[in-house]
Amino acid sequence: VQLVESGGGLVQPGGSLRLTCSASGFTSIDHYMDWFRQAPGKGLEWVGRSRNKGERYSTEYAASVNGRVSISRDEYKNSLYLLMKNVQAEDTAVYYCAKDNSHWAFDIWGQGTLVTVSS
Amino acid sequence: IQLTQSPSFLSASVGETVTVTCRASQAVNNYLGWYQKKAGKAPELLIYAASTLQSGVPSRFSGSGFGTEFTLTITNLQPGDFATYYCQHLKGYPITFGQGTRLEIK
Numbered sequence: 001v002q003l004v005e006s007g008g009g010l011v012q013p014g015g016s017l018r019l020t021c022s023a024s025g026f027t028s029i030d031h032y033m034d035w036f037r038q039a040p041g042k043g044l045e046w047v048g049r050s051r052n053k054g055e056r057y058s059t060e061y062a063a064s065v066n067g068r069v070s071i072s073r074d075e076y077k078n079s080l081y082l083l084m085k086n087v088q089a090e091d092t093a094v095y096y097c098a099k100d101n102s103h104w105a106f107d108i109w110g111q112g113t114l115v116t117v118s119s
Numbered sequence: 120i121q122l123t124q125s126p127s128f129l130s131a132s133v134g135e136t137v138t139v140t141c142r143a144s145q146a147v148n149n150y151l152g153w154y155q156k157k158a159g160k161a162p163e164l165l166i167y168a169a170s171t172l173q174s175g176v177p178s179r180f181s182g183s184g185f186g187t188e189f190t191l192t193i194t195n196l197q198p199g200d201f202a203t204y205y206c207q208h209l210k211g212y213p214i215t216f217g218q219g220t221r222l223e224i225k
Contacts, residue, residue, distance in 0.1 A: 034214070036162075044154075044162065044205055046214040060212045096161060104209035105152030105167035112161055 001025035001108055003097050008113030011087050017115055021080040021097030026108075029053040029075045032100035035082045037093035038112075047095070050080060065091075087117045120145045122206050124217035130225045135196050139220045141189040141206035150210040153182055153191045156219070157202045165204075166191065198224070 007019040021033070035047040048061040050071045059071050065084065072081045080097055094114050098106035121144040131137045141151065149169035154162040164173045166182035169189055179194045193200055201224050206217040 043219045044156070044207070044216045046216070049212075049214075062213050098162075100209075101164070101167060103167045103171070104150035105164055105173075105207065106162075107164045107167070107173060109161035109163075 003099065003108055003110035005095060005097055005110040005113040008095065008115045010116050010118060012119055013088055013117055015087055015117075016083065016085045017087055019082040019084075019095055019097075019113060019115070021082075021110055023078045023080070023099075026099070028078050028080060028099070029057075029073060031102070033073075033080045034098050034100060034106065035071060035080075036096045036098060037091075037115075038096070039090070039093040042093075045093075047082065049100075087115075089117050091115065092117045120147060120208055120210060120215060122208060122215055122217040124204075124206060124220045127218060127220060129220055129222045131196055131222065132225045133196050133198060136192065136194045137196065137222065138193075139191045139204055139206075139222075141184075141191070141217050143187045143189075143208060145210075146186045147208040147210035149185050150208055151182075151184070151189050152207045152209070153180075154205045154207065155200075155202045156205060162205065193222075196222075 004022045011017050034049045051058045070083045094112040096112045097110045099108040101107035123142045125140045151169045153166040156162045170182045181192050204220045
């Protein structure tokens with residue numbers, strides 16, 4: 001059972017990024033899945049959530065990214081995506097995806113992917 | 120809902136027992152988890168539902184609390200326990216974390 005993020009790298013301010021979270025060992029569409037981030041020297045921050053297939057993958061987003069972010073799924077690829085537009089320097093962080101354990105916590109995390117926003 | 124951890128920094132020796140407190144600005148029932156975070160690694164779930172030990176986590180870790188005040192206790196500290204610890208609630212949105220408690224070797 002694991003999650004693997006990809007798609008990080010250097011992004012120019014005002015640009016866009018698309019991160020992928022590939023799940024294996026479990027069927028991700030049966031679970032709520034979330035994105036988090038940790039900026040350099042800072043704590044953990046929730047970015048957003050995709051509910052499970054039964055709840056039509058409805059989403060919630062943090063205020064700090066709302067309007068710039070969308071989370072989507074591909075059930076055939078067992079994957080979760082994070083699309084962020086108009087990135088700014090404060091979006092520089094390691095981004096993690098995680099699986100909700102249905103008991104108000106996250107039991108499986110990816111290894112993280114670093115996004116650096118800089119010109 | 121804001122989570123405030125205390126202390127923010129803790130220095131202890133191998134074999135000692137430490138306690139970290141997490142206070143919520145509003146009641147979160149038992150919708151609270153605790154995580155261990157090491158540099159360059161993903162967070163690891165230790166405790167969920169305030170007091171349930173995650174599978175595979177040593178029983179030296181324990182959690183308690185309900186409503187607005189929670190504690191994480193680590194007994195018989197081992198070298199691998201020196202890390203940063205975060206509490207996290209899931210009582211509505213946004214999901215938030217405490218600011219973290221950094222545990223260092225004395």
